[in-house]
Amino acid sequence: MTALDDQLVNPTTFTDEASLHALWADLRRDDPVHWTEPEGIRPFWSISKHADIMEIERQNELFINDPRTTLATIQQEEDIKKFTGGSHILIRSLVQMDNPDHMVFRKLTQGWFMPPNLKKLQTGLAELAKEFVDRMEAQGGECDFVSDVAVWYPLRVIMMILGVPREDEPTMLRLTQELFGSTDADLSREDENTSIDMNTVTEFFDYFTKLTEARRANPQDDVASIIANAEINGEPIGHLEAMSYYIIVATAGHDTTSSSTAGGLLALLENPDQLAQLRANPDLLPSAIDEMIRWSTPVKHFMRTATADYELRGKTIKEGDSLFLFYPSGNRDEEVFDDPFQFRIDRTPNKHLAFGYGAHVCLGQHLAKMEIKALYDELLPRLDSIELAGEPSRVAANFVSGLKRLPIRYTLSRKAA
Numbered sequence: 001m002t003a004l005d006d007q008l009v010n011p012t013t014f015t016d017e018a019s020l021h022a023l024w025a026d027l028r029r030d031d032p033v034h035w036t037e038p039e040g041i042r043p044f045w046s047i048s049k050h051a052d053i054m055e056i057e058r059q060n061e062l063f064i065n066d067p068r069t070t071l072a073t074i075q076q077e078e079d080i081k082k083f084t085g086g087s088h089i090l091i092r093s094l095v096q097m098d099n100p101d102h103m104v105f106r107k108l109t110q111g112w113f114m115p116p117n118l119k120k121l122q123t124g125l126a127e128l129a130k131e132f133v134d135r136m137e138a139q140g141g142e143c144d145f146v147s148d149v150a151v152w153y154p155l156r157v158i159m160m161i162l163g164v165p166r167e168d169e170p171t172m173l174r175l176t177q178e179l180f181g182s183t184d185a186d187l188s189r190e191d192e193n194t195s196i197d198m199n200t201v202t203e204f205f206d207y208f209t210k211l212t213e214a215r216r217a218n219p220q221d222d223v224a225s226i227i228a229n230a231e232i233n234g235e236p237i238g239h240l241e242a243m244s245y246y247i248i249v250a251t252a253g254h255d256t257t258s259s260s261t262a263g264g265l266l267a268l269l270e271n272p273d274q275l276a277q278l279r280a281n282p283d284l285l286p287s288a289i290d291e292m293i294r295w296s297t298p299v300k301h302f303m304r305t306a307t308a309d310y311e312l313r314g315k316t317i318k319e320g321d322s323l324f325l326f327y328p329s330g331n332r333d334e335e336v337f338d339d340p341f342q343f344r345i346d347r348t349p350n351k352h353l354a355f356g357y358g359a360h361v362c363l364g365q366h367l368a369k370m371e372i373k374a375l376y377d378e379l380l381p382r383l384d385s386i387e388l389a390g391e392p393s394r395v396a397a398n399f400v401s402g403l404k405r406l407p408i409r410y411t412l413s414r415k416a417a
């Protein structure tokens with residue numbers, strides 16, 4: 001056990017991007033496949049190189065997602081067992097599954113999230129983006145871009161897709177933040193007396209059980225209806241799997257996109273030349289969005305477990321060992337990106353790993369990019385000026401995290417009709 005190992009996974013490290021990246025840059029140079037033994041957490045290999053993350057993710061029979069999908073403390077693992085009566089998981093969604101189940105469950109909604117189907121959302125997204133930028137204008141020139149815009153806009157989109165009514169969005173937002181931000185004192189439940197979010201998961205299950213009943217009785221053109229009425233190998237979808245499917249779509253679908261939307265704006269504010277270039281040349285927006293996503297890398301890690309011994313950079317990964325794939329490090333790998341610590345809106349190609357890679361690659365990646373594009377398509381032409389109005393701060397979490405606050409001051413004009 002070393003201080004470094006503790007620091008690598010300590011949620012507080014994630015509030016300071018510069019220190020975080022300095023730690024991982026050292027690992028990439030000195031020990032890219034690093035045996036890590038943090039206090040209170042079962043040991044694992046920390047994987048910091050872009051090529052190694054791809055090599056592992058590509059081989060999804062050799063490196064599986066179950067039983068250790070994301071990092072948990074030993075205390076959390078024990079609490080989950082107590083709560084579930086012996087199981088190691090609270091939810092069983094796509095990210096906890098391996099084949100053959102993973103492929104079958106992913107197919108249920110995959111077509112829905114592909115570009116041809118998403119085209120139908122384009123007009124709705126543009127209207128929603130306008131609504132949010134109008135709201136910024138109505139706020140009179142100052143706002144917290146995170147809590148006023150970046151968290152609500154993708155939330156609205158994913159809830160529309162899922163079929164959750166608007167009045168329930170604050171509940172969904174609270175539950176998601178509790179699930180992902182439970183290590184951040186500002187976002188976790190005040191009455192938390194255990195190490196895991198059992199109350200949050202229970203509340204999610206209660207909510208989605210009612211939604212399932214409603215969609216079974218009266219199917220609509222939404223993803224909730226696909227999940228509620230799904231058949232797996234001729235049998236109705238299991239309750240745990242249905243609940244977990246809603247949760248992964250509801251949660252993965254907005255916190256991540258919020259983080260990239262806000263992280264992208266901060267990067268533009270910190271690099272005024274890039275903002276000016278983008279405003280002068282809006283055709284660069286698609287590559288700028290990829291760069292915003294690389295730059296912010298909202299999903300910090302996923303884990304895999306080896307099903308056989310494997311050699312990686314001269315180290316032997318033993319069958320049963322876990323690997324911690326640190327995406328932000330892969331996305332600053334000097335061997336893959338020129339000037340990885342420069343934010344460049346015209347970076348092409350941009351082979352970032354922010355959406356993962358291989359069989360589990362993000363199902364919502366096209367949707368996420370469409371959403372961010374719609375917002376910036378509306379915002380950029382209306383901006384007369386924009387600057388930071390205070391110190392930005394970050395969520396303390398080692399799974400999904402990003403900006404917690406981004407105070408900005410701006411002048412906006414109304415778009416010509």
Ligand code: HEM
Nearest residue numbers: 094095252253256257299355356357360361362363364368
């Ligand atoms: C910028 C925004 C987003 C980022 C950075 C992101 C990132 C990721 C990452 C890293 C993974 C794991 C990939 C792997 O294991 O290789 C993932 C999986 C997933 N994402 Fe996203 N995501 C984003 C937006 C979305 C959206 C909008 C949705 C909406 C449905 C979504 C749904 C999912 C689902 C369902 C999975 C599980 C896929 C599987 O295991 O087969 N994500 N995402």
